[in-house]
Amino acid sequence: MDTYDSVLDAIGSTPLIRLTRIAPPGGAPVYAKAEFFNPGGSVKDRAALSMVRAARDAGTLVPGGRIVEGTSGNTGIGLAVVAAQLGHPLTVVVPDKTSGEKIAALKAYGADVLVTAGGVPSDHPEHVRQLARRIADETGGWLADQYDNPANPAAHREYTGPELWAQTGGRLTHFVAGVGTGGTISGTGGYLKQVSDGRVRVIGADPEYSVYGGGDGSPYFVEAIGHYVHPETREDQWPLSYHREVVDEFERIGDRESILAARRLAREEGLLAGGSAGTALAAALRVAARLGPDDLVVVLLPDTGRGYLSKYFDDDWLRRNGFLEEPEGATVGAAIG
Numbered sequence: 165m166d167t168y169d170s171v172l173d174a175i176g177s178t179p180l181i182r183l184t185r186i187a188p189p190g191g192a193p194v195y196a197k198a199e200f201f202n203p204g205g206s207v208k209d210r211a212a213l214s215m216v217r218a219a220r221d222a223g224t225l226v227p228g229g230r231i232v233e234g235t236s237g238n239t240g241i242g243l244a245v246v247a248a249q250l251g252h253p254l255t256v257v258v259p260d261k262t263s264g265e266k267i268a269a270l271k272a273y274g275a276d277v278l279v280t281a282g283g284v285p286s287d288h289p290e291h292v293r294q295l296a297r298r299i300a301d302e303t304g305g306w307l308a309d310q311y312d313n314p315a316n317p318a319a320h321r322e323y324t325g326p327e328l329w330a331q332t333g334g335r336l337t338h339f340v341a342g343v344g345t346g347g348t349i350s351g352t353g354g355y356l357k358q359v360s361d362g363r364v365r366v367i368g369a370d371p372e373y374s375v376y377g378g379g380d381g382s383p384y385f386v387e388a389i390g391h392y393v394h395p396e397t398r399e400d401q402w403p404l405s406y407h408r409e410v411v412d413e414f415e416r417i418g419d420r421e422s423i424l425a426a427r428r429l430a431r432e433e434g435l436l437a438g439g440s441a442g443t444a445l446a447a448a449l450r451v452a453a454r455l456g457p458d459d460l461v462v463v464l465l466p467d468t469g470r471g472y473l474s475k476y477f478d479d480d481w482l483r484r485n486g487f488l489e490e491p492e493g494a495t496v497g498a499a500i501g
């Protein structure tokens with residue numbers, strides 16, 4: 165058993181777990197990189213630690229200096245874990261649709277939370293990222309800027325990729341992950357391609373309407389992945405954390421398929437993960453079904469399903485949003501299955 169000097173050393177080295185019940189029979193074995201084992205509950209602990217360490221090394225974040233980020237999700241929690249342990253004050257700017265639980269969690273770690281208008285254009289002064297930038301300027305704080313910070317993909321090139329290569333003994337042939345900032349897929353996929361001399365194929369799991377995989381930019385439910393601000397979004401505005409040459413192909417997955425996959429993962433494998441994990445899993449199952457037993461598919465599960473109990477795992481929510489057309493009392497597994 166390992167003993168850690170601090171919570172920071174408990175970030176990463178997450179388990180790789182074989183999915184024995186939902187992998188397609190006769191297809192490739194599927195293993196899940198369970199990132200919800202990180203202390204903050206998501207893959208973003210890795211990027212948070214990497215970005216803070218790089219900024220401290222570069223002197224742009226001084227000891228005791230303020231950290232600022234605009235995010236509705238896991239990056240805020242990851243930064244909160246790291247900021248608490250290293251003694252940095254943290255301001256997180258969140259859009260007004262952010263759940264009360266997430267805001268409460270940020271506050272529990274001691275972060276200052278500022279709520280701003282969601283759904284405003286990205287150049288609007290009240291937009292999450294613009295407001296975060298202004299607060300950083302005004303307070304002399306350091307803006308983490310996960311979308312354009314090279315330390316985000318670097319975390320995965322340095323740790324997530326090598327962990328997977330070691331955990332599979334170099335037998336991994338296909339890597340499947342969602343694309344939010346792009347840090348996970350670019351860093352992990354980039355490393356795996358390099359170490360395998362280009363043999364590993366990297367598959368992006370993208371919401372059906374996201375523009376990364378060629379969608380039209382219409383809205384969708386699954387959070388934290390994809391890009392949906394089309395038609396404003398041009399390729400030259402895509403995040404610098406996303407290295408598009410790393411991704412060989414996209415599987416486009418609708419909300420319903422993502423939600424069903426997340427629910428199956430909990431019920432059939434005992435792994436409670438979020439909606440973007442469902443998207444990635446649905447893509448991985450498609451890929452594995454096309455392959456054989458000599459291949460090895462790894463799918464990355466970004467966060468815990470605890471943050472979505474009142475959404476994807478709640479029958480009333482499913483019904484209200486049209487994912488469940490059965491009468492009251494019918495079981496959801498049957499209805500959307």
Ligand code: PMP
Pocket residue numbers: 206208237238239342343344345346347348349387388389438440441466467
């Ligand atoms: N899923 C969830 C739940 C996330 O929080 C994130 C991070 N935004 C992602 C997927 C995508 O990861 P990345 O930003 O590294 O592309």
